[in-house]
Amino acid sequence: xxxxxxxxxxxxxxxxxxxxxxxxxxxxxxxxxxxxxxxxxxxxxxxxxxxxxxxxxxxxxxxxxxxxxxxxxxxxxxxxxxxxxxxxxxxxxxxxxxxxxxxxxxx
Amino acid sequence: xxxxxxxxxxxxxxxxxxxxxxxxxxxxxxxxxxxxxxxxxxxxxxxxxxxxxxxxxxxxxxxxxxxxxxxxxxxxxxxxxxxxxxxxxxxxxxxxxxxxxxxxxxxxxxxxxxxxxxxxx
Numbered sequence: 001x002x003x004x005x006x007x008x009x010x011x012x013x014x015x016x017x018x019x020x021x022x023x024x025x026x027x028x029x030x031x032x033x034x035x036x037x038x039x040x041x042x043x044x045x046x047x048x049x050x051x052x053x054x055x056x057x058x059x060x061x062x063x064x065x066x067x068x069x070x071x072x073x074x075x076x077x078x079x080x081x082x083x084x085x086x087x088x089x090x091x092x093x094x095x096x097x098x099x100x101x102x103x104x105x106x107x
Numbered sequence: 108x109x110x111x112x113x114x115x116x117x118x119x120x121x122x123x124x125x126x127x128x129x130x131x132x133x134x135x136x137x138x139x140x141x142x143x144x145x146x147x148x149x150x151x152x153x154x155x156x157x158x159x160x161x162x163x164x165x166x167x168x169x170x171x172x173x174x175x176x177x178x179x180x181x182x183x184x185x186x187x188x189x190x191x192x193x194x195x196x197x198x199x200x201x202x203x204x205x206x207x208x209x210x211x212x213x214x215x216x217x218x219x220x221x222x223x224x225x226x227x228x
Contacts, residue, residue, distance in 0.1 A: 033214040033215075035152070035215075037152075042202060042218035042219065042220055042221065043152065043202075043215075043218055044218075045214055045215060045216050048207070048214035048216075049214070054216065084151075086151065086152050088152075088154075088214075088215075090211075090212040090213075092212070095166055096154065096166065096168060096169075097142070097154035097157065097166075097211075098154070099151060099152045099153065099154060100151075101151050102151045102152070
């Protein structure tokens with residue numbers, strides 16, 4: 001069955017760029033969505049369909065997806081970006097919504 | 108403003124039943140697919156189920172098939188999750204969520220704050 005693999009943690013200094021990966025077999029053929037979840041809060045959609053940023057999400061958040069890896073890139077990282085980040089796809093062959101295990105971003 | 112408010116989470120014994128509800132407002136409820144997801148505190152997100160905009164199709168994660176049933180009442184702008192034969196590993200915060208489309212396959216753009224279900228004797 002299809003699996004999305006994320007590194008458990010990423011650490012970055014304020015002002016630097018964070019790159020969070022989401023690996024899966026030919027994930028580039030699927031639409032990947034990214035969610036931010038701050039402690040004690042519900043998730044928030046930050047990028048959908050690989051590269052689309054919802055209204056209200058800063059331009060510092062961007063996404064890419066090719067081959068076996070999708071990325072969420074956060075430029076000029078701020079303390080407020082510290083959160084868990086999850087990638088998600090619709091797996092059409094098994095008709096399930098799949099999440100990666102999540103990456104904890106530490107700033 | 109989109110608002111999703113879950114209710115019904117309680118402590119229940121293994122083998123018991125529970126019905127979660129989600130009251131929606133701020134958008135045309137009958138146009139959108141709706142999802143249930145869950146999260147064990149401190150762990151990752153897990154999708155549980157969704158129902159399409161027209162209620163003609165429902166989908167479930169394997170571990171809840173045959174035990175959970177998702178439904179909606181568009182006249183009440185409400186989503187439900189009937190949970191039977193509950194097991195300790197069903198314990199989690201359950202989120203109601205709206206997706207961007209009606210099919211169940213689109214991104215989830217709004218989440219409720221969640222309701223805690225604890226399955227324990």
